[in-house]
Ligand SMILES: [Zn+2]
């Protein structure tokens with residue numbers, strides 16, 4: 001099982017981090033989790049054909065997790081995708097309806113010039129709930145609701161005694177430790193990370209160069225986690241490796257890693273776009289961009 005982080009950013013655009021998107025590849029089939037800003041380019045950057053993906057699972061419908069969806073749907077279709085199923089919580093049907101409403105003429109025009117409607121007009125929509133289970137050959141995908149500002153799910157992918165769990169955006173949860181129990185890799189929200197130095201040149205969001213106000217931090221703590229808290233969940237779950245993700249711009253990565261490592265004895269990765277992990281029978285190897 002191969003896991004690739006396509007985007008590890010937050011809603012604040014960050015030139016170093018695309019919006020949230022990940023892939024899991026099993027036996028030659030690639031599944032995509034979330035489709036945040038820049039996702040199509042990040043697939044290409046990582047050598048993954050966007051048209052090859054026929055299953056897209058959404059954790060939730062915030063803009064940093066779904067903004068590239070129309071691009072993914074239409075560009076993948078015109079590049080040869082013949083079927084697509086999207087899975088997700090409340091709002092997934094609205095996203096599809098928006099695609100068909102906003103891009104009605106765009107799709108009609110492309111059909112006129114010769115593209116078949118197959119792969120775009122017949123997108124399947126599967127509503128995810130707590131009992132969700134996707135079985136495909138030897139792969140099983142399950143979901144668990146987490147605590148964010150809107151309906152949000154964590155996903156667990158299991159294949160051949162290997163498992164990876166994506167927390168989604170969430171406050172720390174004991175039940176996530178149970179859901180991720182025994183997994184090889186846990187990819188966990190660490191949005192509430194300590195601020196570091198902005199780059200010396202180029203564009204900088206001044207607003208994000210200082211720590212959040214106490215008021216904002218209190219609010220965000222109900223919907224996101226700190227690296228320490230992600231470490232606690234990883235320790236409770238007993239995973240091999242923790243991958244921290246969902247960072248605002250200019251975080252201090254050494255502090256982020258140290259905070260999680262203080263709570264968790266396993267391998268800690270500060271997630272980066274392009275980080276790829278191979279999971280084989282409880283051995284986790286990373287092969288890129290660490
Ligand atoms: Zn969110």
Ligand SMILES: [Zn+2]
Nearest residue numbers: 011062064169
């Ligand atoms: Zn988010």
